[in-house]
Amino acid sequence: MAARKRASSMSISNKPDPVEPNSAPSEQKMTRKTVSASAEEFRLAPPKLGVIFVISTLLCSIYLYLLCFHYKVDNELKRSILINAGLSLVGFFVTLKMIPVAARYVLRRNMFGFDINKRGTPQGEVKVPESLGIVVGIVFLIVAIIFQYFNFTEDSNWLVEYNAALASICFMILLGFVDDVLDVPWRVKLVLPSFATLPLLMAYAGHTTIVIPKPLVAYIGLEVLDLGRIYKLYMGLLAVFCTNSINIHAGLNGLEIGQTVVIAAAILIHNVMQIGASVDPEYHQAHAFSIFLTQPLMATSLAMLAYNW
Numbered sequence: 001m002a003a004r005k006r007a008s009s010m011s012i013s014n015k016p017d018p019v020e021p022n023s024a025p026s027e028q029k030m031t032r033k034t035v036s037a038s039a040e041e042f043r044l045a046p047p048k049l050g051v052i053f054v055i056s057t058l059l060c061s062i063y064l065y066l067l068c069f070h071y072k073v074d075n076e077l078k079r080s081i082l083i084n085a086g087l088s089l090v091g092f093f094v095t096l097k098m099i100p101v102a103a104r105y106v107l108r109r110n111m112f113g114f115d116i117n118k119r120g121t122p123q124g125e126v127k128v129p130e131s132l133g134i135v136v137g138i139v140f141l142i143v144a145i146i147f148q149y150f151n152f153t154e155d156s157n158w159l160v161e162y163n164a165a166l167a168s169i170c171f172m173i174l175l176g177f178v179d180d181v182l183d184v185p186w187r188v189k190l191v192l193p194s195f196a197t198l199p200l201l202m203a204y205a206g207h208t209t210i211v212i213p214k215p216l217v218a219y220i221g222l223e224v225l226d227l228g229r230i231y232k233l234y235m236g237l238l239a240v241f242c243t244n245s246i247n248i249h250a251g252l253n254g255l256e257i258g259q260t261v262v263i264a265a266a267i268l269i270h271n272v273m274q275i276g277a278s279v280d281p282e283y284h285q286a287h288a289f290s291i292f293l294t295q296p297l298m299a300t301s302l303a304m305l306a307y308n309w
Helices: 025-039 049-070 075-108 133-151 159-182 192-196 198-203 214-220 230-247 255-276 281-308
Strands: 112-114 209-211 224-226
Touching: 049 075, 049 255, 049 281, 075 133, 075 281, 133 159, 133 281, 159 192, 159 198, 159 281, 192 198, 192 230, 198 230, 209 230, 230 255, 255 281
Parallel strands: none
Antiparallel strands: 209 224
16 A cells, blocks of 8 residues: 655745845746756656556446347437436546646645555655545536436436435545545544435435345345335445445555446446336436446546556
């Protein structure tokens, strides 16, 4: 895991040393050149687009085949999914472009670490920018918000929950950035996701049942269990598990964002299979809701993976 190195208070300032008024013009020019050189010192390795192309092709080919050819998905629903996919593709390129820009800003604030797996080599001395997930989060939110214009109407039944989900995601992005800046202890990190899920849990008005895994049906005697009000507590605890199961791998090259991409692809395939296996329009909308949020997540995460492979 990359260990963060904080600079001293004397080195945090980006301002050049003051120059005496009676200094020679050549000395002032030299100072400006030194500051300019230090600002341009950072060079981010180029993104591995070839690797990302192969990964995205493998993961998305099954999903697109199921969506466009294997199952008979309603044309209107398919249109919304494809519009969302197009916006997600735009989000991929925007994220790809903005990551180097954000990397320079976080390095100016001395938010970086070193790759301990390359200790003792020249690569081990390279500063690795931290908190670049903020770029993925912001672009994701912008894509998800713009998509509302193409899909939801003012009287849409799903609009409230969609905005509640975006509020929860925005809250979690803020908490994640605060964690990077303040180094929040793990005992606090464990409960933060519960607060972030409050907007979604308070707006949730769907069913409160869970499907019992088939190996346990014989022991419980039920295939579907209604949790009632406990369901929201269950969802809050599930959010704690999901976020920390990802965050625990922070600092391991490509693993944290890589598993996000794989999980997102699995969710997309699962949702399409559920849509194709059902004839209930409300059931279709429920799984499409998940697709609308997962496609931008996968696209922006792939852009991050291109720099973190």
